[in-house]
Amino acid sequence: MDAPRWVLHVDLDQFIAAVEVLRRPELKGQPVVVGGSGDPTQRAVVATASYEAREFGVHSGMPLRTAAKRCPDAVFLPADGPAYEAASAQVMETLREFPVVVEVMGWDEAFVETHTDDPESVAREIQDAVRERTRLACSVGIGDNKLRAKLATGFGKPAGVFRLTEDNWWDVMGDRTTDALWGIGTKTARKLTDLGIHTVKELAAADPYALADRLGPTMGPWFRRLARGADNSPVVGTPYVPRSRSRETTFQQNLTDWDVVRTEIVGLARRVAEDVRSEGRPAVRVGVKVRFAPFRTLTRSVGLPAPTSDVAAIEAGALAALEKFESRRPVRLLGVRAEFETT
DNA sequence: TCTGGGGTCCTAGGACCC
DNA sequence: TCTGGGGTCCTAGGACCC
Numbered sequence: 001m002d003a004p005r006w007v008l009h010v011d012l013d014q015f016i017a018a019v020e021v022l023r024r025p026e027l028k029g030q031p032v033v034v035g036g037s038g039d040p041t042q043r044a045v046v047a048t049a050s051y052e053a054r055e056f057g058v059h060s061g062m063p064l065r066t067a068a069k070r071c072p073d074a075v076f077l078p079a080d081g082p083a084y085e086a087a088s089a090q091v092m093e094t095l096r097e098f099p100v101v102v103e104v105m106g107w108d109e110a111f112v113e114t115h116t117d118d119p120e121s122v123a124r125e126i127q128d129a130v131r132e133r134t135r136l137a138c139s140v141g142i143g144d145n146k147l148r149a150k151l152a153t154g155f156g157k158p159a160g161v162f163r164l165t166e167d168n169w170w171d172v173m174g175d176r177t178t179d180a181l182w183g184i185g186t187k188t189a190r191k192l193t194d195l196g197i198h199t200v201k202e203l204a205a206a207d208p209y210a211l212a213d214r215l216g217p218t219m220g221p222w223f224r225r226l227a228r229g230a231d232n233s234p235v236v237g238t239p240y241v242p243r244s245r246s247r248e249t250t251f252q253q254n255l256t257d258w259d260v261v262r263t264e265i266v267g268l269a270r271r272v273a274e275d276v277r278s279e280g281r282p283a284v285r286v287g288v289k290v291r292f293a294p295f296r297t298l299t300r301s302v303g304l305p306a307p308t309s310d311v312a313a314i315e316a317g318a319l320a321a322l323e324k325f326e327s328r329r330p331v332r333l334l335g336v337r338a339e340f341e342t343t
Numbered sequence: 344t345c346t347g348g349g350g351t352c353c354t355a356g357g358a359c360c361c
Numbered sequence: 362t363c364t365g366g367g368g369t370c371c372t373a374g375g376a377c378c379c
Binding site for chain 1: 345347348353355
């Protein structure tokens with residue numbers, strides 16, 4: 001009677017590039033690179049590259065300058081946040097029309113929990129609905145939990161469906177390197193290699209005490225559970241409650257005048273204060289981030305005397321945090337962050 | 344590879360208190 | 362005052378993700 005629980009992970013294909021191609025059909029089939037202000041000589045990185053651009057080795061996170069070297073004929077476009085937000089909202093609205101729980105994970109992805117005997121059919125229906133409503137293609141991962149659904153999506157791209165469960169976990173994942181797991185990056189993978197652990201299978205069988213010793217009491221055992229595909233976290237449909245709000249800027253030319261640094265911090269603090277006000281909850285702590293040239297990043301923060309959404313108080317907090325820095329070396333980036341109370 | 348912007352969570356050291 | 366042990370809070374940094 002009760003149909004089994006399935007988690008679907010819905011992920012738009014080359015989302016940002018796809019939105020751009022929709023409003024400029026002449027770009028279809030061309031290498032498109034979106035990021036920064038669209039000027040590849042600026043300090044900025046690739047937000048999304050179309051599949052055609054990826055053929056040239058261009059990928060997200062890569063400096064635009066590098067992308068331009070690898071693919072000089074690519075069309076470079078500025079990132080247009082509001083346009084992507086609008087497209088994303090349409091997609092999420094479409095998902096919510098199904099009798100499912102939707103957890104939004106970002107502009108271009110969401111988890112969907114459903115109870116059905118035929119998850120592939122639900123996945124296809126979702127793909128059709130999204131394509132019909134937004135003209136965007138998505139891939140869907142099907143899993144018996146969120147972790148497996150998320151990893152499954154990668155095997156379904158582009159525009160496909162893939163199911164990853166306890167049954168095929170070892171066949172699909174066992175021999176892959178540990179960084180194939182969601183939550184293991186290059187740093188952790190390297191530490192694991194030092195322990196003689198290279199593959200998912202090896203991590204799953206590793207000594208939990210050795211892992212805890214090297215990677216921490218929480219993270220060590222958690223990585224081992226990841227390698228087994230274990231995850232009992234729920235799909236959460238309730239609105240997301242942010243823990244912090246922040247603003248930061250990388251300057252095209254490093255700042256050398258500390259008066260200018262102070263002015264910029266005040267500007268960022270005002271923007272953050274606006275975000276705090278619109279959040280409707282007071283901030284309890286304010287932090288400042290400084291990236292000195294060439295690339296050393298330091299942070300300092302202060303607790304506020306009392307929880308507040310007041311612009312002047314947040315400004316004063318940011319300036320107090322800034323005063324904690326001793327170095328006056330050239331500055332590449334400045335950021336201001338406000339933290340809300342944790343409940 | 345001359346390395347964005349917006350987030351989350353964990354860890355570790357020192358301060359402080361009993 | 363040659364000095365233990367445990368708990369908690371604050372702060373900075375690191376890793377990861379989209």
